[in-house]
Amino acid sequence: MIRLHIFDVDGTLLDSMPLWENLGRNYLKAHGGTIPGDLDERLETLTIDESARWFHEELGIRETPAQIQRGFLDMIRKGYEEEVPAMPGAEARLKMAAASGAPLVVLSTSDEGLIKAAFKRLGFLKYFSQIYTSGRLGLGKDGPGIFRAVCDLEDVEPAEAMVYEDSDFAIRAAREAGCQVTVIGQAEG
Secondary structure (H helix, E strand, O other): OEEEEEEEEEEOOOOOOHHHHOHHHHHHOOOOOOOOOHHHHOOOOOHHHHHHHHHHHHOOOOOOOHHHHHHHHHHHHHHHHHHHEEOOOOOHHHHHHHHOOOEEEEEEEEOHHHHHHHHHHOOOOHHHEEEEHHHHHHOOOOOOOOHHHHHHHOOOOOOEEEEOOHHHHHHHHHHHHEEEEEOOHHHHH
């Protein structure tokens, strides 16, 4: 019996991965920077702060690292507010889960404000009773603790929760927590 539906956001409900994957390239295009051939590999392991410093120090972007970081964040915010589409079948999946009568919550590593902006535009906010984020809970999705914490907060046993997730490491963590899992998007293939 499912008493709680826990939805991931990026790659599960929102097709936001291209926004994140092309952030550095799009920033350089907008600011007249040269795009190195190994840009994707260089940025893959860097945080936004580290990327901003690298753009300034190594690629010669004139803005300060703080200005570059604000530019990245502005591009991300604009993407969520205006552009990022829903994943195919996302609303149908939400309607089906909502029809069960069990509450729907979000569990994401993304910023709550970004999630709300996209969900408001797409009409998804109405489905959710709560938005939980890694930042708010102080836990990552690479271990079972965050899934157990959400179940505790929602007063359900992990075995009674259905997690909708696209990331291999989060799928493993949700299963380790004892939750049921529906694999979505990229991880399906």
